[in-house]
Amino acid sequence: MVTADNGIAKEIKGRIKSANRCIYSLHNTIKSKSLTQTSKIRIYKWVIRPVLMYGYKTFTLTKETERKLRCFEKKISRRIFLSYQDIVQEIKSQRLRWAGHVHRLPNNGLAKLIWKDAPIERRNDVHNCDGERIY
Template identity: 25%
Template sequence: MAEVQSDLIIWQKSLERRGLRVNREKTVYMYCNFSNANANVIPCPSIEGSPLKRVEEFKYLGSIVAPKACIERDIQNRTQTAWLKWRSLSGILCDSRMPNKIKGNVYKRAVRPALLYGSECWPMRKTDEQKLHVTEIKMLRWSGGVSRTDKIRNNYIRGSFKVAMVHEKLRENRLRWYGHVMRRDDDHMTKKSYEHRRGEERPWTTTNNLAANTKKRHEI
């Protein structure tokens, strides 16, 4: 913690020397307890004697950063953001006079990017994909004026809007990001993190494994 406090002072002085002032109330810190130590006995960093507020999570560049390696809060945040975008465009998406093709294009170019932002780096599970699938189907059903009592299948609704399945778009985003990382220099931090194995008994479950399976299918 002494090193963190020292870096914080250097960071504060460097900013204020250039005319920027660090807000004492809005500046917070997050503690990652990897050693299962008692976090209450660890001194908190401070600026000029004012202790900083400790938080369990914070938003950075649209993503939720939390001490635990889970994406539940990130998916919840993306879902809320997508609904806000959908409501702002409901005048087009819910207009019965608008063709479904145009509605589908608006959804694919404005709403779905907000829903899947940052998903190429998510350690996805089946339950996480199901949450995104449910959210998207609700949006498409409302856009088409279709309820569950109409007993219309989800595949037909997706076909009318020309919208692909969520898991297909997730795979596409991951493979695109994988190719971007593999084109990096060997000494780049992101490429090094992909090449670092967690052990033979715990294989990759995200991008590397996905690319290997895709390559195997093409070879077959």
């Protein structure tokens, strides 16, 4: 959910919560000594990380949201004993890859039209009936 000030902090918080639920549901599997570290990494990359990164193409990453994502990533890395992988860098590279796909779309494609479109005029401030500014 994007707020009026284009903040995505609530969405990031929700994504981290969902990924935490996923981690705890797989707790016994991740702590299992019978699984190799490679298998645990695959579980993380194929099951948990997609939950965390769902909707990443629309994330507006601020320093605070980057910090939260990195903290979660480090926590998971410590839990399954793997080296630290920067989630923020992964999100940025995936967004860049997506921008390349959009760039190669035909000029009349909806995604390309939206991507290239810039607001023509500034939107007026909206006030409620009490005269308070909403956004």
